[in-house]
Amino acid sequence: MADFQIPEWLLQSRGPLPPITSSKKARRSFAQKSIDGFSGFLMDDFYAERIAAKKGLMQGLHPGIKVVTSLILIFVASCMHNWVSLLLINVYVLLLAYLSAVPLRIFLKRVWVFVPLFTVIIVLPTLFNVVRPGEPLVVLLQYGSHHQLAITRQGAQSMVLFVLRVAACVSIAVLLTLTTRWAYLLRGFSMIRVPTIFIKILEMTYRYIYVLLHSAGDMFEARLSRTVGRMSTGEQQKFVGNTMGSLWTIALGLSDEVHAAMLSRGYTGTPRTLTNSRLRGLDWVWTVFIVLISIILIGGDRLVW
Amino acid sequence: MFGEEVVFKLKDVGFSYPSGEKALEGINLSVRRGEKVALLGANGSGKSTLLKLLNGLLFTREGTIEALGQVLSEKIMANEEFSFAFRRRVGFVFQKADAQLFNSNVREEIAFGPVQLGWPAAEVNRVVDDVISMLNLDRLRDRPPFRLSGGEKRLVALASVLSLNPDVLLLDEPTSGLDPRTQRRLIRLIQQLNEAGKTIIVATHNLEILQEIADRAIVFSEDHHLVAEGPCEQVLSNIDLLVQVNLVDEEFHLHHPHPHGGHAPRPVTVPPFNGKKAGFFTKP
């Protein structure tokens, strides 16, 4: 085999690393952020799988019943008019999480970091009478005889109500997903008449998200490995655009292969899944119990407290 | 020029993925400048992870990795000046070429590194042209990467790293999935680059080409330990070891002859690792 003609410059050594003169920290690059995001996804998912495999209240219920009762509870939480009821729901879900062997720290982190905290920030301005008029509760600033900056009663009530409601809904959803394996969760949804075709697609999509995430992660790592100089935002954006484009090219090829593999295994266009596991007495007891709690909560919310 | 200078020095390096999955445990290793080293191990033994650690893409709190005289850490890699200088010197060719090729044509792909360095256009063009003509990629110049064959993709990926003229080349399974001719071409290129003074570290499980792409082999067990290192021919002649790390089965023999030499095989140096698997090398 003929030798390669190696150009002169490629024979030069770059020499030892130069001493570091500046302590300028590179901003955490978009590539690093994306990689972190992807591995965060894989990690969250891993924890969820581990919790779902534990023994506990929610893990032991039939997935369909779990989906139905969770939806009932989310609906009830959405209907509440009183902060007391919402507080009760939040506390009750915490109890359920505890009985389902969900580490409370992970649970609270999952629930509160992001959605409710985000909600607090969003509604913060509505506390004040300058944004939304209302009866003053705490006067912060008095200017002139008729003007004041105050936290309003309506603002405070609305904020407490809103944030507790959002937190309650999120906790129920998080409890459901943390204690149920994805495949079972999907089977649970077939109980509320979600068409099989959607469930099959969701099941397969979840699997290929992994494949594409790994491909995308590799691309960003390869990019990071070749980051030897500063680039303009425009060039970085172009990289992201190219990465998305080549990811789609990979995905499209994958889709053809999946299709061929499905056809070769006798697929005709109608997906079939395994049937559900049997419902048992305790599942019905649980359903009735949750319905009872819901009635008490709605009744209490409107009539009692 | 740098004599026996150590490029990488690893002390008790371990690595676990965030999920708790172990990838490497108790690795002690050093690589000298100008060496050609193969990381040998079955799938999932941690070779690729080690390459990523050496490239400063992953970091670990277990043990220390010294690269080019500097201990690698997340903090030092966050220093812009250091990370740029480091990445210019250590090039990484990924196993999946698709992951590495993101530009819209081959030319741009090869120019990506030099352009970042802010070189003048003429300089960039000269480098790109040199690399293209060295690797005979002329007819692919304007082709989008995804329309290349597997072997062409691998060559372009290598070209895109070479255009930065790194001193150290990390190659992850460079020959997997290549036809025999392309494989031979690639091996010859690696050899020539090594002769030119580049340090080469190759992760592979291809025993057929081991002696050609490396002087020294480092063997990883399936439980992520470094279980042996030594000259390639000795590692290859130790069938028990290769069976033990699940690279081959008992039926294994190489298809083409390799220089056994008349001398009795020297004992392979066994690095200390809690003495757990030292028994590997004492043939029954």
Added chain:
Amino acid sequence: MHIPDGYLSPSTCAVGYLGMLPIWAAAVKKVKKNLNTRLIPLMVIGAAFSFVLMMFNVPIPGGTTAHAVGGGILAVILGPWAATICISIALAIQALLFGDGGILTYGFNCFNMAVVIPFVTWFIYQRMAGKTEATSSRRWIWAAIGSYIGINVAALCNGTELGLQPLLFHTAQGVPLYCPYPIWISVPAMLLAHLLMAGPVEAIVTGLVTRYFQATNPSVIADRIAARVESTKAAFNKMWWAIIGLILLVPLGLLAPGGAFGEGSAEDIKKAFGFVPKGLAALGGHFHALLQNYGVPDSPFSADSRNLFHQSIGYYVAAVAGIAIIAGITLVISRLVAGRQGNDPANS
């Protein structure tokens, strides 16, 4: 852009689902007819792609990053119907696995992100660049502009949905129950954020990815998949009217079920249940008198709830007992379920 649960009233959410059902049905029918057995693999991969796309960090000036929805680019490569399905699936996985976007609000989230963005993008892109060469620069420019407008129309819908909440659903004292910002705040706020931030990001992503395909593989955007789906223009136009109709109907639909069960007053609930816990009421009244005699200070809440506050102290005694009973039953069921798991490892 993802609306979490709790931001919209249950009746609004019902409207969202009702609006989406015919759209989903039409999308599946349309895509299935033209893709046949290819439907599932393509939708699966498209959905996974859409999901991963939303996780990409896009660099923006100033050194930070933002996320794109990807509705525009999916419309360009798959056509709007297939994009609707793919994004809906990606949103379902986000909602179910990460609580990113709610479960009840899923209908409206799909409407905004999986319908409005792709259809508006597609409409503009098709009208302005549909007949040009696959590599024409008109294509990527109009795809970018289309997605910019698309995401802003979606933001308008989003702002409207949120902004109607405090107008329609509040307590007798005027305390909003859901999103507290009225339409004249929520719409400008959403629009501003999307005109300046999310819109440009979406446009950049759509434009750059379209350009990438033009440079590398024009067949992707030469309406290959899209063309198969949008085979007849007439049918497409008909569906357009349906979509426009829905957009108009949705706000009207919001007004109609205002008195639905979820937002019902105590009177409605009484009617529904036909009973009042009289014993509790009496007990509450008793405590109320007691507390006033002892001069328990007013609660920080409104005049109405001041009375209620005193009464409720009374209820609390009963409530504590009730809570204890509920917790006790939960505990018992939990034990039973755990016992069952021990005996029967097959069920989980």
